[in-house]
Amino acid sequence: MNRLFSQKMSRRKFITGVSTALLGLVIGCRQEQKLSPSPQAPPLQATPAAPLVPHITLLPPAGDAVPDMILHNAKVLTVDARDSIAQAIAIKDSVIQKVGSDQEVLATAGENTQRVDVGGRVITPGLIDAHIHLRAVGLNNVYFMPLIPPEVVDVQSLQKALAELVKKSAPGEWIQGYYMALRDKPIPDRYDLDAVSADNPVFIMQISGHYGVANSAALQLAGVNASTQSPAGGIIEKDKNGEPTGVFFNHVAMDILRKATPPITEEMTRDGILTVQPLMAATGMTSFHDNNIRDLKTIRIYQELAKNGQMYLRSTLYYTLEYQQNLQNLAKIDYYEDALTRFAGYKILIDGSGLTAFCHEKHNGVAWTKTTWEADIYQQTIRALHDSGGQISVHCVGDAAVDLTIDAYEAAMNANPRPDPRHRIEHAVLTTPQATQRIKDLGILIHTNPQFLYIFGSGFIQIFGEHRAERIIPTREWLESGVHLSIGSDAPSCPWYAPCATLAGAMNRMAYTKQVIGSDQALTFMEALRAHTYEAAYAAHEEHLKGSIEPGKYADLAVWQQDPEGMTPGELFNMPPMYMTLVGGKVVHQA
Numbered sequence: 001m002n003r004l005f006s007q008k009m010s011r012r013k014f015i016t017g018v019s020t021a022l023l024g025l026v027i028g029c030r031q032e033q034k035l036s037p038s039p040q041a042p043p044l045q046a047t048p049a050a051p052l053v054p055h056i057t058l059l060p061p062a063g064d065a066v067p068d069m070i071l072h073n074a075k076v077l078t079v080d081a082r083d084s085i086a087q088a089i090a091i092k093d094s095v096i097q098k099v100g101s102d103q104e105v106l107a108t109a110g111e112n113t114q115r116v117d118v119g120g121r122v123i124t125p126g127l128i129d130a131h132i133h134l135r136a137v138g139l140n141n142v143y144f145m146p147l148i149p150p151e152v153v154d155v156q157s158l159q160k161a162l163a164e165l166v167k168k169s170a171p172g173e174w175i176q177g178y179y180m181a182l183r184d185k186p187i188p189d190r191y192d193l194d195a196v197s198a199d200n201p202v203f204i205m206q207i208s209g210h211y212g213v214a215n216s217a218a219l220q221l222a223g224v225n226a227s228t229q230s231p232a233g234g235i236i237e238k239d240k241n242g243e244p245t246g247v248f249f250n251h252v253a254m255d256i257l258r259k260a261t262p263p264i265t266e267e268m269t270r271d272g273i274l275t276v277q278p279l280m281a282a283t284g285m286t287s288f289h290d291n292n293i294r295d296l297k298t299i300r301i302y303q304e305l306a307k308n309g310q311m312y313l314r315s316t317l318y319y320t321l322e323y324q325q326n327l328q329n330l331a332k333i334d335y336y337e338d339a340l341t342r343f344a345g346y347k348i349l350i351d352g353s354g355l356t357a358f359c360h361e362k363h364n365g366v367a368w369t370k371t372t373w374e375a376d377i378y379q380q381t382i383r384a385l386h387d388s389g390g391q392i393s394v395h396c397v398g399d400a401a402v403d404l405t406i407d408a409y410e411a412a413m414n415a416n417p418r419p420d421p422r423h424r425i426e427h428a429v430l431t432t433p434q435a436t437q438r439i440k441d442l443g444i445l446i447h448t449n450p451q452f453l454y455i456f457g458s459g460f461i462q463i464f465g466e467h468r469a470e471r472i473i474p475t476r477e478w479l480e481s482g483v484h485l486s487i488g489s490d491a492p493s494c495p496w497y498a499p500c501a502t503l504a505g506a507m508n509r510m511a512y513t514k515q516v517i518g519s520d521q522a523l524t525f526m527e528a529l530r531a532h533t534y535e536a537a538y539a540a541h542e543e544h545l546k547g548s549i550e551p552g553k554y555a556d557l558a559v560w561q562q563d564p565e566g567m568t569p570g571e572l573f574n575m576p577p578m579y580m581t582l583v584g585g586k587v588v589h590q591a
């Protein structure tokens, strides 16, 4: 059990081990449908430019300036180009001034320098989660109901938990939550929910966030019935009689249902973010990329929280375009940037979860030929976003999704060569060896999520088959090919947002069923740490500001309770909260 989780999220009594649900075995009827361009498609053209590179540049404080603080008696894993190890760090005005031996650094202390003896502990750069949905973690933590192991493991226990929620709700009140895995029926349907919630509308999302199920009362409120067509890029599942089963795949389909759900208010968003911020700080996280912001309001709220001094973690924000019409919103984005928050670019999802992965060959999920965007419109949108000067990241699970995205990036970059745009591919669960070479040659970055192997690993094997599963998330192949690789949690899609869990996943590649997936692709601790620090900064053009412990970078630091080097992945997974976390030299967490 992850101790961080049990301590910080005990009221949720999180997972003691994922139940044995077979995420891959889905009986849903397949609905392949013709995609057609929206009649209201806006012209796809160059749009206002997000600044590609941060405006802020930092300089190392003058050598003779008296430091504000010195951390000493440490084992400092600097993650510089040579992976140097030091003993002490001097900080001046939120920036690292000097890194070296205790003797060298303490010699610079003045009368007012605060000296902190960390008792021989390890200091690493603050961890940077380059793909997390912090707002969603907050909403799940505060507002949405957890229907997860160990309490909820099958349909019966789901019904029991729902019945209790119904008892506490007023008639007609919405119940919304998230479920993780049911061992007897991976995807519950409307009738499973109806049995205990005839009068309350219910919508529960699978924790990955890519599909969900509504009961009959909710379908009625949303006006979804046998005549409702699946939208382009999504699936409203129907049974053999043509009746909706209550299951919706992909956001565009879930949005049809969500039109009827109570809106998420600004207060809920603010409250969620601020509630989870200290939990993140305790894990050593000092920066995060919210890589899926689906509304402009949330961008504004992040910016306001930073301006009001309520955020102390640094945020890098990506706006998600779910529809081509969202291109019109680019003109409304405030491309604001300060030391704590920065708008960095755009996000598109081109397929869904493993079940709806867009692949070259048939798989055992729900749909394997479906893209969430029509290919031409997608390519034009990538071109328009590229021409805007911003950075683009695209969610790709299947190998065909990855190739389509490489093609789109390559076409945009050839038509309009720009220096170092660093466009990203997110997840890249299934890829081909040829794709690895093209990704390297084009300077595309990969961000992936090793915890997928733990939580979805056995499901991937069932969906893609043993043979293809050998190539799931080939982290060592990417590193050895010279691809820039960053790792992160993708929380709440994976429930463990603590970087230690992600590092452990990259090192052992073990599914909860104890199957090891591609053991030759495992990373060492130092490789994983670099992917979660320096490379995560690189993934947003921010490596000159953070990601390693070097003079002239922000003093964003994690002081570990125990030395992670030489730990087994299991021990790392159970690492206690950090001894101390500093952002810009300010202590934001202390054990």
Ligand SMILES: [Zn+2]
Binding pocket: 131, 133, 291, 292, 490, 493
């Ligand atoms: Zn994500």
